[in-house]
Amino acid sequence: MSERSSVGQVRAWLSARRRFQFVLTVAMVMLLTGTCVGLLMVPNPVLPKLRAAQQSRAESLGQVAAADDDPRLAQVRRTVEPFGQLVTRVVPTGAGQESLIVGHPDQRIEIDVLARELGAATTAVTDLWGPDWAQSALVVVASAPAEFATLLRATTDLPAEVAAASIADPFAPGTRPAAQRVVFSPDAGRRLSPDGLRTLLRHELTHVATRAQTVDGAPPWMLEGFAEYLAHRGQDHRFGDIAPTVTTRARTGELPADLPAAAAFTGKPAVLAYEQAWTICAFVADKYDEPHLVDLYRRIAASTQDPASEDRILQEVLHTTRAEFIADWRAWLSPRAA
Numbered sequence: 001m002s003e004r005s006s007v008g009q010v011r012a013w014l015s016a017r018r019r020f021q022f023v024l025t026v027a028m029v030m031l032l033t034g035t036c037v038g039l040l041m042v043p044n045p046v047l048p049k050l051r052a053a054q055q056s057r058a059e060s061l062g063q064v065a066a067a068d069d070d071p072r073l074a075q076v077r078r079t080v081e082p083f084g085q086l087v088t089r090v091v092p093t094g095a096g097q098e099s100l101i102v103g104h105p106d107q108r109i110e111i112d113v114l115a116r117e118l119g120a121a122t123t124a125v126t127d128l129w130g131p132d133w134a135q136s137a138l139v140v141v142a143s144a145p146a147e148f149a150t151l152l153r154a155t156t157d158l159p160a161e162v163a164a165a166s167i168a169d170p171f172a173p174g175t176r177p178a179a180q181r182v183v184f185s186p187d188a189g190r191r192l193s194p195d196g197l198r199t200l201l202r203h204e205l206t207h208v209a210t211r212a213q214t215v216d217g218a219p220p221w222m223l224e225g226f227a228e229y230l231a232h233r234g235q236d237h238r239f240g241d242i243a244p245t246v247t248t249r250a251r252t253g254e255l256p257a258d259l260p261a262a263a264a265f266t267g268k269p270a271v272l273a274y275e276q277a278w279t280i281c282a283f284v285a286d287k288y289d290e291p292h293l294v295d296l297y298r299r300i301a302a303s304t305q306d307p308a309s310e311d312r313i314l315q316e317v318l319h320t321t322r323a324e325f326i327a328d329w330r331a332w333l334s335p336r337a338a
Contacts, residue, residue, distance in 0.1 A: 080147065118137070164184045164203075206230045219304075292318060
């Protein structure tokens with residue numbers, strides 16, 4: 001092939017390449033121009049939604065990244081990850097603390113409800129109990145009965161009526177309990193309304209806050225009654241809605257003869273026992289005041305009790321005997337159930 005022929009081919013190739021680049025450039029300019037015009041034509045309400053979606057995605061990624069470094073998450077990861085993909089929410093709570101809500105995509109609705117309520121629930125607990133607790137929590141929504149039981153270290157599936165529970169790793173007396181968590185059952189969101197989830201969350205957070213002052217075996221009428229009182233406090237729930245069984249019985253003149261025993265808080269009698277326990281604490285707060293109720297909790301929950309020790313504590317805190325306390329409680333119940 002001659003030198004002139006070679007030079008001609010090179011020139012032809014370069015000319016073709018320049019034409020291709022020119023066409024490509026024109027096409028890109030037209031595409032970008034069309035995109036800009038399209039964005040200008042998008043209705044104004046749509047643009048904030050697009051930006052909000054991008055921001056929400058960024059916040060979600062940031063929340064997960066922050067949660068990954070939280071040691072509390074590592075403690076439950078081994079349990080929950082085998083049950084599926086993990087969803088995590090980071091929620092600011094009291095005293096600059098952060099709480100975590102963990103679950104699976106199928107429980108996203110419950111996770112979102114609890115995330116909205118957790119900050120206010122923490123504030124509600126602190127408002128009555130005081131600031132001497134972590135003011136943060138790990139909340140887990142289980143996806144299966146086996147996961148629920150494992151998270152609560154139960155040897156078998158828990159009774160169907162249990163919608164949530166709290167647990168802590170063993171801790172030394174006089175120290176703040178570590179690795180506490182609140183666990184919701186797989187069907188809690190189906191069984192309870194958002195208001196029910198909020199109330200139950202406050203109940204279990206109360207156990208988290210008070211656990212350092214609570215001894216295993218302390219009377220459940222005090223432990224559960226106080227948690228129920230705080231859970232309903234300030235929510236404008238009616239007496240008959242909180243304690244329907246107590247109300248029905250009181251209307252027929254059937255009033256409790258004694259404080260509910262520990263055995264009454266399991267099985268079928270548990271519904272009545274929890275209602276009675278709430279009324280006891282509501283009675284104390286109404287007749288005396290909430291500081292007396294908190295003081296009574298701290299004294300009663302500090303050890304196991306019997307009627308004699310309860311009588312002594314009631315005299316020291318409320319200046320009444322156990323028999324007088326029960327009689328006054330019964331008298332307080334009647335008009336409220338009418």
